[in-house]
Amino acid sequence: MNPTACLLVIGNEILSGRTQDVNVQYIARRLSETGITLSEVRIIPDIRAVIVRNVTEARAAYDNVFTTGGIGPTHDDITSACVAESFGVPWVHHSETFSLLEAHFAPGEFNAARQRMATMPQGATPIRNAVSVAPGFTMGNVHVMAGVPRIMRAMFEEVLPTLPHGTPVTSQAWHANGLYEGTLAAPLEAIQERYPAIDIGSYPYRLDESQRGVCLLCKGTDTQAVSDAASAVRDLITGLGFAPLPGEPAKS
């Protein structure tokens, strides 16, 4: 059984539609490659009680919790204090991080707001990274990262190698132009039943007005079973009188 993870995306800017999230897909792909199952993503607002409740629920339910957003210097950056509250520990200056930030800023610039970025739950370990001086941090099984994608990625790639990995998920896809889901549903289900450990997804696509089809994706941690299921899928497409094409269809 692979380790599990939950991602908490913290930020009003996603829930209002101002910002198109791109962190979910990045984290999802990297976890999948690492054999950690992303079981759930929650996008929640910058409200203290909501963040605390979700961190508390998620860290009990999953092996790993990642959070993105809310760790800057402004009043709407409350993730760090919320994580402290969830763990029932004080929110305190992290002296090493404090010194690091102090050295970074020009004299007089290291004001109270910036000092806030050196404040962490007691017992947290900073996530240093090459992109931002202000670190994220790990507290227990909770990994607190920035929301800005460039910084999030740098932090995530620092944390990921330190976590227990599972068996990477591999996948094989076949697609066929002109084939509809409704045509293949019954025999596809039979293949799914034959390979219960493989996750077979059926995704209709539409390249343009006239070109449509369906992509069948076999995913799992057992490479041989993935390959066998994919062969069965390919044969199914052929048997229905369509031309199986390897991989995903080219993006429209």
Add this chain to the structure above:
Amino acid sequence: MNPTACLLVIGNEILSGRTQDVNVQYIARRLSETGITLSEVRIIPDIRAVIVRNVTEARAAYDNVFTTGGIGPTHDDITSACVAESFGVPWVHHSETFSLLEAHFAPGEFNAARQRMATMPQGATPIRNAVSVAPGFTMGNVHVMAGVPRIMRAMFEEVLPTLPHGTPVTSQAWHANGLYEGTLAAPLEAIQERYPAIDIGSYPYRLDESQRGVCLLCKGTDTQAVSDAASAVRDLITGLGFAPLPGEPAKS
């Protein structure tokens, strides 16, 4: 108090990183314009027990629940049956939808898999739309929609006018090149305290290697207060010796 909403994004393809979700932003924007508060988004896998639990939790906690994904004809399309289970009602053929679909398909093509798309929780109302013959449906306060963005949008736009609206959220933004969050955090917090009903967000941006800055966004349902808070934000930028620019920065 505006009505609330929760969006359940149902699909392994989002959690595996195969697919970049674009439905969240669309729904978030339209709800915001309509005065319905999107309080939470959950992205969950195609697992029956998980879907049922989340539908049950969400429909109790929020005025409106939207789901995307899992209503096609294949074995991985289980949303509809899960909603029936959450409401404790049978999952039955909807005769009007059955006839509609039957008429749509060529003789012999309306197989068991396609008949499945005419199956709904007892008491559900179909969400007909101009894009797909197979409808979504509304059951209680739960609105079940397709995952394919084009179809989801058509269904969503059918449902939205039927829901109780609130006061639309309006926003005003100012941004300034060269300004950092750490510089303005304290006076910005003072503005936030003066306008507690306005949500003031601070978003750093980076147009290229040399052009950075911060965007300050004032949002709320009270247009006058949004305008006043935005004026205060503009004056704050000026007072710090930077040039306030209206709106959001141009995308890098």
